[in-house]
Amino acid sequence: MLKRAFFVIFFIVISLNSGYAKEKVFIDNWDIQQYRGQLGQWKLIGSKKILRYYAKKYKVTLSRISKLKGGRLLNEEYVFIPFSKEYLKELAAKGIKRNFVYKSKSEYIWPVEGIDRITSAFGMRWGTFHNGVDLPKRKGTPVIAAMDGKVISASYSGGYGNSIYVECRNNFYTRYSHNSVMLVKKGDYIRKGQIIAFLGSTGNSTGNHLHFEIRYKNIPLNPLDFLPPKKELYYGNKNIGKK
Numbered sequence: 063m064l065k066r067a068f069f070v071i072f073f074i075v076i077s078l079n080s081g082y083a084k085e086k087v088f089i090d091n092w093d094i095q096q097y098r099g100q101l102g103q104w105k106l107i108g109s110k111k112i113l114r115y116y117a118k119k120y121k122v123t124l125s126r127i128s129k130l131k132g133g134r135l136l137n138e139e140y141v142f143i144p145f146s147k148e149y150l151k152e153l154a155a156k157g158i159k160r161n162f163v164y165k166s167k168s169e170y171i172w173p174v175e176g177i178d179r180i181t182s183a184f185g186m187r188w189g190t191f192h193n194g195v196d197l198p199k200r201k202g203t204p205v206i207a208a209m210d211g212k213v214i215s216a217s218y219s220g221g222y223g224n225s226i227y228v229e230c231r232n233n234f235y236t237r238y239s240h241n242s243v244m245l246v247k248k249g250d251y252i253r254k255g256q257i258i259a260f261l262g263s264t265g266n267s268t269g270n271h272l273h274f275e276i277r278y279k280n281i282p283l284n285p286l287d288f289l290p291p292k293k294e295l296y297y298g299n300k301n302i303g304k305k
Contacts, residue, residue, distance in 0.1 A: 083166060083167075084164040084165060084166055085164065085165065085166070085167065086162050086163075086164060087162055087163050087164070087165045087171065087254050087255045088160045088161070088162045088255050089160055089161050089162060089163065089171075089175075089206065089255040090160060090204065090206065090255060090256055090257040091160055091161070092204075093153070093158050093160075094145075094153065094158065094159065094160050095142075095256070095257050096253060096255075096256050096257075097130065097142040097144075097245070097246075097250075097256070098130060098142075098250065098251075100130065100142075100144040100145075101144065101145050101150060102120065102122075102142055102143050102144035102145045103120075103142070103143055103145075104140045104141070104142055104143075104245055104257070105140065105141055105142075105143050106138065106139070106140055107135065107138070107139060107140070107141045108137065108138040110135060113127065113135065113141065116143045117143070119149075120143055120144070120145050120146060120149045121145075121146035121148050121149050122143065122144055122145065122146045122149075126144060127141065127142075127143055127144065130142055130144060140243060140245055142245075160255075162255075163255075165254065167210070167231065168231070168232075169290075170208045170209050170254075170276070170285075170288045170289050170290070171206065171208055171209075171254060171255065171289075171290065172197075172206070172208065172289055172290065173197070173205055173206050173207070173208040173236075173238060173272060173274050174197045174199050174203060174204075174205060174206065174261065174272050174274075175204075175206065176199070177197050177199070177292075177295070178292070178294055178295060178296060179198065179295065179296040179297065180195050180196055180197060180198075180295065180296075180297050180302075181196045181197075181198050181269075181271060182195065182196035182273075183195060183286075183297055183302075184282070184283075184284040184285065184286065185284075191282075193275050193277075193282035194237065194239075194273050194274050194275035194276075194282070194285060195273075195274055195284075195285050195286060196271045196272070196273050196274075197271055197272045197274060198269065198270065198271040199261050199270065199271065199272070200261070200270055201242055201260075201261060201262050201263065201270045202242065202260050202261065202262075203260065203261040203270075204257045204259075204260060204261070205238055205241060205257065205258055205259040205260065205261055205272055206255060206256065206257055206258070207228070207236075207252045207253060207254055207255065207256045207257075207258050208236055208254065208274070208276075208289070209228070209230045209231075209234070209236055209254055210230065210231070210251075210252065210253055210254050211228040211229050211230035211231070211235075211236065211251070211252060212228065212229045212249070212250070212251050212252075213226060213227070213228055213246050213247065213248055213249060213250045213251075213252060214227045214228065214229050214235075214248065215227045215248055216244045216246055216247050216248055216250075217244075217248075218264070218265070219239070219265070220265065220266075221265050221266035222237070222239040222240065222265050222266075222273065223239055223240040223241065223262070223263075223264030223265020223266070223267060224239070224240065224241040224242070224243070224244050224259070224262065224264045224265070225237060225238065225239040225240075225241070225265070226238045226239075226241065226244055226246060226258060226259060228252065233278055233279050234276065234277065234278055235275075235276070235277040235278075235279075236274070236275065236276055236277075237273070237274065237275035237277070238258065238259060238272060238273075238274060239265065239272070239273040239274075239275075240261075240262055240263055240264050240265055240267045240270075240271060240272065240273050241259035241260060241261060241262050241264065241272070242259075242260050242261065242262025242263070242264065242270075243259060243260040243262070244258070244259045245257065245258055245259055245260075246258045246259070276288050286302075291303065291304035291305065292304070293305055
């Protein structure tokens with residue numbers, strides 16, 4: 063336990079004291095999302111007719127959509143539809159845009175917005191070690207990348223359910239589990255603030271929530287030591303928030 067505590071403290075210090083320069087981090091919303099460096103929207107596509115409809119609406123070619131997607135269209139799946147420059151100008155004229163925050167490269171953001179409580183903390187739980195924190199929200203809530211990185215896996219992973227595992231900078235890793243829908247795939251590079259999944263209750267789960275982990279190599283760390291502090295964050299009836 064002392065060895066684990068040493069690693070936790072040591073790498074928290076490294077994380078918080080590296081990369082001080084702040085950069086603008088855009089946060090995806092329902093109107094504008096990003097994927098592979100392009101702006102657009104994820105849409106549930108059930109037919110080529112619907113695909114053509116969105117291509118026309120967003121003034122983009124089918125070949126551009128196909129190049130981003132890769133592979134043939136399945137019966138029903140989420141497809142990223144990029145916006146044309148013309149459509150982006152129309153959105154800007156209407157005042158539709160993404161919010162942003164200033165963060166350094168080493169700073170994490172919350173993977174689910176509006177969290178004011180957790181349902182399971184990092185540490186011992188039911189006789190086993192819980193490697194992350196559980197963030198409850200309703201099914202379909204966007205799951206946001208807490209840190210830049212490369213997707214190592216995006217698949218159904220037993221008790222984790224639909225789980226996305228990401229390699230970040232300096233041997234850190236993040237895991238996002240129990241998703242109802244995964245929008246990214248193995249090999250994708252994701253940006254902090256990007257919507258990567260929709261929250262759910264797949265795998266060994268008793269309700270809709272995101273199981274979120276931060277690891278150094280294969281050592282699990284408490285995500286609350288890395289995520290921005292909240293003045294009000296409840297675990298049961300106790301406020302565990304920090305100023």
